[in-house]
Amino acid sequence: MPSKAQQNKLHKKNSLLSAALSLLTSNDLQDVSISDITSKAGVAKGTFYLFFKDKYEIRDYLIARESRRILQNAQAELDKNDIRAFDDAIIFMISQILNQLCENPLLLRLIRRNLSWGAFHKQLHSTLEDSDLDVSARFEQHAISAGIYYADPKMVYFMILELTGSVCYTSIVNGIPAPIEVVRPALFDAIRAILASARRIEAA
């Protein structure tokens, strides 16, 4: 395929994704039609079907991509700071995630409880462009550099993400069982407890 056509094609796909993201953060999926997406993206309706099977596919793609972005942002913030204690680093990262979700409750309506897709949704990750950067591997590396050994670090990270995503969603969107400010310290305590109970410190 010539380069120009290829560029054009990629550009259209991105237009569709942007349009869908914008629509799906302000509306429920059942209220967003493919017509809405394509007309907002400025492409023909048929073009949608060159890239996505249906609107569920584009939604799932966006959930994975946006969850991933949130995790990556949090890690980038962590990288900027020099937090040596492992637990503190994780809590800091989760705190960054919470901040993003609180600031962007519309995005949370899209992601719902699927935050962990950002690190664990394999099928979708294969289609994400920058999939070389494996989010969950970072957790493991961090632990190793801190001299901490987890029998199954992916499992620990998964559990923390599921807890965070699920609790945040219910608290921020529904206010159950309390507003997020109230839930936040309890969540941090729980995460610290999970980390501590799963960890074995290696002899250096």
Next chain:
Amino acid sequence: MPSKAQQNKLHKKNSLLSAALSLLTSNDLQDVSISDITSKAGVAKGTFYLFFKDKYEIRDYLIARESRRILQNAQAELDKNDIRAFDDAIIFMISQILNQLCENPLLLRLIRRNLSWGAFHKQLHSTLEDSDLDVSARFEQHAISAGIYYADPKMVYFMILELTGSVCYTSIVNGIPAPIEVVRPALFDAIRAILASARRIEAA
């Protein structure tokens, strides 16, 4: 209203709920029409609207009811046994929940990650007939009888349920990050850690 008409009406509502439950455990909501529900229930289409606003309402009602049933079943099992240690009792109960979800993955497709609705969905609880029996209050009573003090027991229970529901769903339905048999012990460890970290033992 005469008693017979009242009975008839209740019977129709139950038919609708049964039909919807059966359909929604085998199909996604968007593949189930109100026509499907009413024809399976053996009532006219218009009758649906005498009881529910739309199909989202009946789905949410069912999620809350079925989640609740699962929690109540687990508590009933716990009541049959005489497990004195509080943590063991909670783990036993969660274990009962897991068993039900594993045995009934179709039901899990309906409930998705909303297991905590069984204890915390206030709006729906007001319409549930036997709402006198408050599920989350049981957790608190249990702790008190065990001489354990939680600053905010509802929060602890909420967090455990969110973690359990979310982790189970992803593991059982998607096999991520591992099959439920592998995830189960890690989940129990995490729950025990949360319980321990939240607890203060009262001097009797």
Next chain:
Amino acid sequence: MPSKAQQNKLHKKNSLLSAALSLLTSNDLQDVSISDITSKAGVAKGTFYLFFKDKYEIRDYLIARESRRILQNAQAELDKNDIRAFDDAIIFMISQILNQLCENPLLLRLIRRNLSWGAFHKQLHSTLEDSDLDVSARFEQHAISAGIYYADPKMVYFMILELTGSVCYTSIVNGIPAPIEVVRPALFDAIRAILASARRIEAA
């Protein structure tokens, strides 16, 4: 069903049939949409699907009904006249059919070569309201009254109708191999030959 609703329903079905007939005699099926039919009939689009599965079904229904009407008209003309000789009677009837087709070439575009459906399309006849009057039985009765015996009268009638319908269509619509005025006497000769060869005269 109350009488008023029933009447209304029948009326709508008839509107749809009239509209479809009018559209399908001036356009090819692929150029007529269900929208066209319903808007011409003055009913809602969904109403179409209460009566017909798709546009092919309504077309086939119309072909059978209109073919039948043509055969019945021809028979009615025959009944008005007192043509005693059997062959002359059949030729007269076929002649009446030809007249109708020539006068109404638009209708012929709908029926195409399916003239025999008017007498032999069982599936559709079951849904035609006045199906008590069996067209092909009339041929047999006529033969019997004339004292003529056919081993298989239905087969003779079928063959004559297939020949007539097919030849007329190609001649009138395509002018092949010649205009209908030229083909007509040859067709009559062929029919007379078929009748004569199939017949055995009964001893009275």
Next chain:
Amino acid sequence: MPSKAQQNKLHKKNSLLSAALSLLTSNDLQDVSISDITSKAGVAKGTFYLFFKDKYEIRDYLIARESRRILQNAQAELDKNDIRAFDDAIIFMISQILNQLCENPLLLRLIRRNLSWGAFHKQLHSTLEDSDLDVSARFEQHAISAGIYYADPKMVYFMILELTGSVCYTSIVNGIPAPIEVVRPALFDAIRAILASARRIEAA
């Protein structure tokens, strides 16, 4: 145009025709898209339009070509045998046609009642490559060699082909008014009657 490009072009056209034939014998026209045809033929979608105006054109071309092939096959069989009596020769030929249609009912679904196109579809014949061999002329020659005179031999042949094609289609595809084995002798009788009635034997 260089010979190689010309060959390539012809090859593509043949690929399209083969693909379309294969698709149209197993599916209705409306279920076959130009995409289906080109992808099965292994050429790009735009290439289709270099050879055919639309899918109706390729279908009609195939009907004419395949009908013609059937008639030519039948004549070839006749040529192999030395059947001197003219009527027997024609019946033999029609019998060969019936055999082909019975053996290949899928092909009959394409041709439908248009068997006579094989001999009479002038427009299409002009585009058929081997159009030098005029099928209907053979009938005439045959009659002349047998010393039989028909006032309008093309008309007789046309009528026989229309009858044969129409009757075969309805009997083989729909089983109306009876299976083809039952209809076959009646058809032969009718054809013999038509031949006899049209014929004048020339004094040699």
Next chain:
DNA sequence: GATGAATGAGACTTCATTCAT
């Protein structure tokens, strides 16, 4: 109260056709 015929907006999707490459 209960019904279910009728509605009609609008969803999804296909596909013939074009045209820049």
Next chain:
DNA sequence: TATGAATGAAGTCTCATTCAT
């Protein structure tokens, strides 16, 4: 010449909802 990405009109059909009975 051949391609196939892009188009967008138009198609079919569904289905939540209403309301006269």
